Amino acid sequence: MANYPYSDVPRRLLGTIVLCTLIAAALTAWGNKGFGNNMVYSLCIGLLTYASIDLPRHWLWLNRGGTTLVPLIGLALLATPVGWFGGSFIASRLLGERWGFDAISPNAMLGFLVLTAGAGLAGSFVFWSRERLACSEREAAEARLKLLQAQIEPHFLFNTLANLQALIGSDPARAQTMLAHLDVYLRATLASTRNDHCTLAEEFALLRGYLEILAIRMGPRLTYALDLPEALAAAKLPPMLLQPLVENAIKHGLEPKVDGGRLSVAASAEGRQLVLVVEDSGLGFGATATAGTGVGLRHVKTRLAALYGDAASAEIGESAGGGVRIALRLPLESETRRGDTPRRSRSRSTGKSPRATSPRAPLDRAATK
Numbered sequence: 001m002a003n004y005p006y007s008d009v010p011r012r013l014l015g016t017i018v019l020c021t022l023i024a025a026a027l028t029a030w031g032n033k034g035f036g037n038n039m040v041y042s043l044c045i046g047l048l049t050y051a052s053i054d055l056p057r058h059w060l061w062l063n064r065g066g067t068t069l070v071p072l073i074g075l076a077l078l079a080t081p082v083g084w085f086g087g088s089f090i091a092s093r094l095l096g097e098r099w100g101f102d103a104i105s106p107n108a109m110l111g112f113l114v115l116t117a118g119a120g121l122a123g124s125f126v127f128w129s130r131e132r133l134a135c136s137e138r139e140a141a142e143a144r145l146k147l148l149q150a151q152i153e154p155h156f157l158f159n160t161l162a163n164l165q166a167l168i169g170s171d172p173a174r175a176q177t178m179l180a181h182l183d184v185y186l187r188a189t190l191a192s193t194r195n196d197h198c199t200l201a202e203e204f205a206l207l208r209g210y211l212e213i214l215a216i217r218m219g220p221r222l223t224y225a226l227d228l229p230e231a232l233a234a235a236k237l238p239p240m241l242l243q244p245l246v247e248n249a250i251k252h253g254l255e256p257k258v259d260g261g262r263l264s265v266a267a268s269a270e271g272r273q274l275v276l277v278v279e280d281s282g283l284g285f286g287a288t289a290t291a292g293t294g295v296g297l298r299h300v301k302t303r304l305a306a307l308y309g310d311a312a313s314a315e316i317g318e319s320a321g322g323g324v325r326i327a328l329r330l331p332l333e334s335e336t337r338r339g340d341t342p343r344r345s346r347s348r349s350t351g352k353s354p355r356a357t358s359p360r361a362p363l364d365r366a367a368t369k
Contacts, residue, residue: 253282
């Protein structure tokens with residue numbers, strides 16, 4: 001049950017309760033006992049039927065790629081007698097009434113079973129339709145990610161190659177350093193396009209390669225810090241989730257600023273939530289004509305909503321340094337793989353050329369040239 005969509009349970013329970021209320025009202029109008037009596041029976045039968053459909057459906061299908069409609073109909077029909085007989089028994093005990101096969105006529109029993117089956121099928125179809133819609137939105141978000149990558153990467157590559165061409169003649173050592181970082185960035189980007197998720201260690205490695213290249217291009221105008229606690233190195237997240245936010249911070253916040261500034265990316269855990277903060281000391285909201293349209297942040301929000309629903313959020317505000325602060329919150333999930341050794345990564349500005357400061361922490365880098 002680790003992957004059970006608990007965030008959807010309140011909404012589904014509310015829908016089931018509303019349907020049970022409508023059925024109880026209809027039975028009361030039909031002249032079958034009082035509303036309170038009918039409501040108790042309707043709730044007991046409806047909630048037990050819902051549980052008899054939703055829990056087996058998750059165990060059998062959702063972890064294997066989703067439920068198709070025909071098996072779902074079969075499961076709803078099988079759950080009908082369980083829900084009706086079990087719910088009727090519970091309701092009779094709660095109301096102090098006698099329960100048994102002789103307490104109701106065969107025709108009435110058949111009618112209630114048909115009513116329970118119809119309600120179960122209707123509710124199951126509604127939930128199934130919403131899940132299919134959410135799946136389609138998730139696939140669309142991933143398709144937009146690939147399209148965004150196709151639009152961003154050539155522009156970044158062309159600029160980097162132009163810088164390389166200029167540095168080869170004037171500063172071969174810096175050109176070689178930039179080429180090495182470009183290789184790291186391209187390898188990390190290629191890996192991210194082949195997987196549905198990555199680890200925080202992999203995401204920070206991608207950011208490190210990207211920022212090291214920009215640090216060579218911008219020189220002392222850019223300093224940055226990457227803070228990844230060891231315990232969170234194996235945490236899972238969608239690939240390239242942070243890269244658009246970092247790129248926006250550079251393009252619209254730090255690059256237009258004459259003196260440049262500082263960028264920090266930090267990961268932390270709050271209970272069962274992973275908190276990722278991207279903060280810059282740039283020009284802030286709408287300070288220049290390059291303030292952007294917010295497409296990158298909207299894209300990130302769309303991905304989080306499609307993948308996690310209400311369990312994830314994105315908050316934007318002003319940072320203490322006058323720039324922008326974006327905090328992402330999503331469920332904390334870890335991936336443990338053989339040979340993985342979580343490490344703490346922290347980058348600091350030193351005013352020197354990029355270099356490793358610790359043999360045990362390859363993500364430790366000085367961010368300025």
